[in-house]
């Protein structure tokens with residue numbers, strides 16, 4: 047036996063520094079035998095069929111995973127525990143009803159394993175179907191919902207084919223597991239929501255915190271107050287983050303980019319505070335749209351928020 051020939055470029059390939067592991071190593075592909083009970087499981091939802099203004103968010107999950115390469119695995123106090131990456135759900139772009147059906151089934155199966163999922167999107171509209179899947183897996187659950195979003199996303203819709211990025215929380219509120227008094231929305235923006243829908247949200251008992259509230263009282267304080275209000279009467283919390291809650295300066299790569307939103311720092315503090323709550327069951331990070339994200343800063347902000355969720359566990 048002769049020794050195998052060395053790689054022709056041995057010594058010239060990029061060599062990762064084992065003393066500084068990169069965050070992509072925190073997403074470990076699922077392998078047979080992996081039990082998910084109690085574990086964080088990441089699932090991508092590459093769909094944007096319900097975003098009326100400009101498509102592109104179907105590439106969000108891939109961009110968030112890639113953006114993890116900009117970060118390390120140490121949060122300053124602890125090494126982050128790796129999560130199981132289940133990859134993406136296969137979703138048809140041209141058949142919204144079927145995409146939502148598949149997403150609901152994926153969520154139901156995942157929640158039934160006892161996993162604690164983090165979903166990456168994609169069209170925010172699918173959050174309604176994710177929560178429907180949760181309700182199918184755990185029908186007796188009393189769920190609290192915290193959203194970080196410029197918009198209420200409680201638009202009326204006609205049928206499954208008319209679900210959009212504006213409808214997720216209307217649909218979530220139709221499940222038996224959620225009720226308006228266990229919903230808090232943070233980062234609500236002026237001139238981004240109509241009087242009709244603001245009145246409707248308040249009538250449901252939804253607690254609304256504006257960008258100005260976050261600015262005046264501070265992101266961690268506003269998030270803590272919201273948690274106190276909605277989580278006491280709940281078994282579990284779902285955190286839904288629309289990256290468009292961030293100002294266009296920090297998140298240009300969204301379908302509805304606009305000035306007047308939260309800073310990246312405020313987004314991080316809000317998400318970190320909610321993620322640290324012991325009842326947090328699931329989270330999603332939605333609406334990253336890479337074709338509009340010229341220097342990947344939106345994907346990097348979403349990746350940082352993903353790391354904050356992982357670090358809190």
Ligand SMILES: [Mn+2]
Pocket residue numbers: 170195197199211288
């Ligand atoms: Mn939204």
